[in-house]
Amino acid sequence: MKRYRVKPGSKVDLKEWDPNDRTEFKESKEEGKQMLLPLNQKIDELQELLYAEHRHKVLIVLQAMDTGGKDGTIRNVFEGVNPQGVHIVSFKKPTLDELDRDYLWRVHRHVPGKGEIVVFNRSHYEDVLVVRVHELVPKEVWNQRYEQINNFERMLAEEGTIILKFYLHIDKDEQAQRLQERLDDPQKRWKFNPGDLEERKLWPEYLNAYEDVLSKTSTEWAPWYIVPANRKWYRNLVVATTLIEALEDLNMKFPDAPEEWSKIRIES
Ligand code: AMP
Ligand code: MG
Numbered sequence: 001m002k003r004y005r006v007k008p009g010s011k012v013d014l015k016e017w018d019p020n021d022r023t024e025f026k027e028s029k030e031e032g033k034q035m036l037l038p039l040n041q042k043i044d045e046l047q048e049l050l051y052a053e054h055r056h057k058v059l060i061v062l063q064a065m066d067t068g069g070k071d072g073t074i075r076n077v078f079e080g081v082n083p084q085g086v087h088i089v090s091f092k093k094p095t096l097d098e099l100d101r102d103y104l105w106r107v108h109r110h111v112p113g114k115g116e117i118v119v120f121n122r123s124h125y126e127d128v129l130v131v132r133v134h135e136l137v138p139k140e141v142w143n144q145r146y147e148q149i150n151n152f153e154r155m156l157a158e159e160g161t162i163i164l165k166f167y168l169h170i171d172k173d174e175q176a177q178r179l180q181e182r183l184d185d186p187q188k189r190w191k192f193n194p195g196d197l198e199e200r201k202l203w204p205e206y207l208n209a210y211e212d213v214l215s216k217t218s219t220e221w222a223p224w225y226i227v228p229a230n231r232k233w234y235r236n237l238v239v240a241t242t243l244i245e246a247l248e249d250l251n252m253k254f255p256d257a258p259e260e261w262s263k264i265r266i267e268s
Contacts, residue, residue, distance in 0.1 A: 001242045004225045006218035012211050012226070019169045021228040025237050032233040039240040040080040046247040047085040050115055053252045057112040057161040060119045060243065063129070063213075064168035065206060066196045067178035069229050070121050073168065076236045077243070078119075087112070090121040103127040103145070104152055111156060124149060125213055133205045146216040157221035164246055165222060166239055167214060168229035172203050 001024060006012055025032055050056060062070045078086050089110045098106045104124055112118040128149070132142045153163055170178075179200070182192045199206070218224040225242055229235040 001225065001238055001245070004227060004238060004242070006214050006224040006226060008219050008223065010215065010218075012214040012218075014169065014207055014211055014214075014226075017169055017226045017228070019171045019174065019228050019230040022231065022234055024241075025234060029231070029233055032231075032237060036076060036079075036233070036236050036240060039237070039244060040077070042244050043078065043240065043247075044081045044085075046244065046252070047081055047117060049252045049254065050117065050247065050250075051085055052115075052254050054115040054255075055160070056250055056252070057114055057156075057159075058117040058247070059112050059156065059161050059163045060117065061123045061125065061163070061165040062119060062121055062168065063123065063125050063166070063210075064229065065170060065175060065203070065210075066193075066199055067175050067182075068168040068170050069232060069235055070168060072232055073166075073235060073239055074119055074121060076232075077240045086117045086119065088119045088121055091123055091126060103131075104148070108152075112161060114160070124152075125217075128213055129206065129209050132209050133202055146212070149217055150219055150222075153217075153219065153222040162246055162250070163222035164242060165218075165224045166227050166242075167210065167224055168227050168235060170229045172200075174230045175200065175203075 003023065025035070027035065050058065062073060064070050074088055087110075091106070094103075094106065107120075107124045110118060110120070128142050128145050131137055132139075157163055179192070179196060182188045214224050214226065225238070227235050227238045
C-alpha cells in the first residue's frame with residue numbers, strides 16, 4: 001500500500017496522517033472483517049511458497065503506542081497461516097545480560113533465516129523510543145542509533161531480507177477508549193498496566209520520538225508504513241495487503257522436481 005509508505009528522506013509530521021483514514025477500503029466494518037479471510041488464505045499460500053523456495057527472508061517490525069494494536073494485528077493478519085511458518089518475537093525490557101551488550105545483540109539473533117517470516121512485536125526501535133523518552137542512555141548515545149539501525153537493516157537487506165516496518169497509528173482519544181475498555185471488561189482487566197497511565201502522560205514525547213524514527217529510518221531497503229489504526233479491521237487489511245504485495249513482488253516459484261518423479265508408483 002504505497003499510500004502509507006513513508007518516502008525515504010521525508011520529514012514526518014504525524015498530525016498530517018489521519019488515524020481514521022479509510023481511503024483504501026470504503027466498506028463497512030462487517031464487510032471489512034470479511035475481506036480479511038481471503039487475505040489470510042493468500043498469506044498462508046505465499047508463506048508455503050516462501051518456505052519451499054528457501055531463498056528470501058522476511059522481517060516484519062511492529063511498533064505502536066500502548067494499546068496501538070500490535071497483538072491484535074498479529075492475531076488477525078496471521079489467522080489461519082501455518083503456525084510453523086511464522087515466528088513471533090516479542091521484545092520486553094532488556095535483561096541485565098542484554099543491557100551489558102549493544103542493543104542490537106539481542107535483536108540480531110532473531111532475524112529470519114531463508115524461507116522464514118519473523119514478526120518483531122516491538123524491536124530495536126525501542127532503543128530510540130522508550131530509551132529516549134525516559135533518558136535511559138545519554139542523548140549522544142541514542143542519537144547515533146538511527147544511522148546504526150539504517151546500516152544494520154541495510155546489511156540484512158543486502159543479505160536477502162525483505163524488511164517491512166509498520167507503525168500502527170492511533171490517536172490519544174482512541175487510546176483513552178481502549179484503556180477504559182480494559183478497565184471496564186473483567187475479561188480484559190488483566191491487560192491493564194497502571195504504568196500505561198504514566199506512559200500516557202508522555203504522549204507528546206513519544207509522538208516526537210516516533211516522528212524522528214519515521215523521518216530518519218524509512219529507507220528504500222526498509223521502509224516504514226504508517227497504518228491508520230483507530231479502526232482495527234482497517235488496520236488489519238492494510239497490513240495484510242502490504243505484506244501480500246511485498247511477497248508477490250518476489251515472483252517466487254516452487255523448486256523444480258524431476259518430471260519422471262510423476263511416474264513413480266509407491267507400492268503398498
Ligand atoms: P509489552 O509489550 O506491553 O509486554 O511491554 C514490554 C515493555 O518492555 C514495554 O514497556 C517496553 O517499553 C519495554 N521495552 C522493550 N524494549 C525495551 C528497551 N530496549 N529498553 C527499555 N524498555 C523496553
Ligand atoms: Mg503494554
